[in-house]
Amino acid sequence: MPSWHDILNQINQLGGTFDVVRRQYLSDLSAYTGRNTILYYSGWLQKPGMAGCEVNDSDKNGFMSVIYQMDRAKGLDLILHTSGGEVAATESLIEYLHAMFGDNIRAIVPQLAMSAGTMLACACKEIVMGKHSNLGPIDPQFHGTPAHGIKEEFNRAYQEIKTSSGSIDQAKIAVWQPILAKYPPAFVGECEKAIDWSDEIAIECLKSVMFKGEPDAEGEAKHIVAELGDHALTKSHSRHLSAETCKAIGLKIVDLEADQDLQEKVLSVHHACIHTLSSTPAFKLIENQNGVAFIQVAKQVMIQPQ
Numbered sequence: 001m002p003s004w005h006d007i008l009n010q011i012n013q014l015g016g017t018f019d020v021v022r023r024q025y026l027s028d029l030s031a032y033t034g035r036n037t038i039l040y041y042s043g044w045l046q047k048p049g050m051a052g053c054e055v056n057d058s059d060k061n062g063f064m065s066v067i068y069q070m071d072r073a074k075g076l077d078l079i080l081h082t083s084g085g086e087v088a089a090t091e092s093l094i095e096y097l098h099a100m101f102g103d104n105i106r107a108i109v110p111q112l113a114m115s116a117g118t119m120l121a122c123a124c125k126e127i128v129m130g131k132h133s134n135l136g137p138i139d140p141q142f143h144g145t146p147a148h149g150i151k152e153e154f155n156r157a158y159q160e161i162k163t164s165s166g167s168i169d170q171a172k173i174a175v176w177q178p179i180l181a182k183y184p185p186a187f188v189g190e191c192e193k194a195i196d197w198s199d200e201i202a203i204e205c206l207k208s209v210m211f212k213g214e215p216d217a218e219g220e221a222k223h224i225v226a227e228l229g230d231h232a233l234t235k236s237h238s239r240h241l242s243a244e245t246c247k248a249i250g251l252k253i254v255d256l257e258a259d260q261d262l263q264e265k266v267l268s269v270h271h272a273c274i275h276t277l278s279s280t281p282a283f284k285l286i287e288n289q290n291g292v293a294f295i296q297v298a299k300q301v302m303i304q305p306q
Contacts, residue, residue: 038076052284077108203221
């Protein structure tokens with residue numbers, strides 16, 4: 001398997017042709033699996049703070065471009081590397097992918113698929129992960145703050161202010177008032193709705209795809225979402241959940257290391273994508289095995305036909 005440095009040397013020898021090298025490895029992976037292959041890569045690690053790195057509605061245009069004229073009977077391998085993003089955009093993207101490929105979608109996570117990325121992975125029949133791969137909690141964020149955390153804080157304030165006798169602790173009000181004052185009207189209610197919404201999406205995806213036809217599909221789905229969605233259990237929205245942890249909570253995980261040829265080809269695609277995101281202005285890549293790409297580059301979008 002070519003290493004990160006081997007691929008960089010290959011790119012340099014070809015005159016910095018990042019697209020050529022990346023597409024070759026993506027084509028090789030698709031030829032090996034016999035399946036359609038789409039990579040969905042965000043450069044949030046290479047370009048921190050870059051607007052558009054998150055899952056958003058503009059991504060739908062990218063997927064429409066790369067799915068056009070595909071033989072959908074071959075199914076889809078979706079290679080995910082994302083920090084997550086908007087719940088509404090994620091739901092819309094999941095619905096579109098299911099409309100195109102039904103339940104014949106497999107997620108491949110070479111490194112990180114966090115938050116909404118985990119929701120996308122849960123919308124697939126199985127998730128391929130290596131020892132180096134991680135999913136993350138699916139608790140939604142409000143203005144960068146976990147909705148679960150806001151709900152917990154509000155409930156804690158209520159419990160501390162209200163005494164066991166049912167009276168009000170005036171001293172505790174003085175402590176909590178400046179904290180609760182930062183919330184705009186209806187903010188806590190909106191957080192509760194966002195939590196319910198993301199949980200509903202994940203449960204429906206797991207029930208109808210990953211556990212389709214199983215006797216207790218809904219029960220399994222609810223258990224997994226309780227583990228992935230409860231901030232009290234996961235502790236932090238940025239927590240990295242390993243393949244073994246994901247197996248333990250019930251997700252259908254396939255070990256990338258079980259097929260060394262597949263591992264080599266997946267990691268070659270991954271390294272090529274990371275080089276592209278690190279060394280070019282590109283901050284998001286959506287691309288298929290035929291070289292059709294939707295690349296977002298610092299306020300520009302390049303649609304490159306085959």
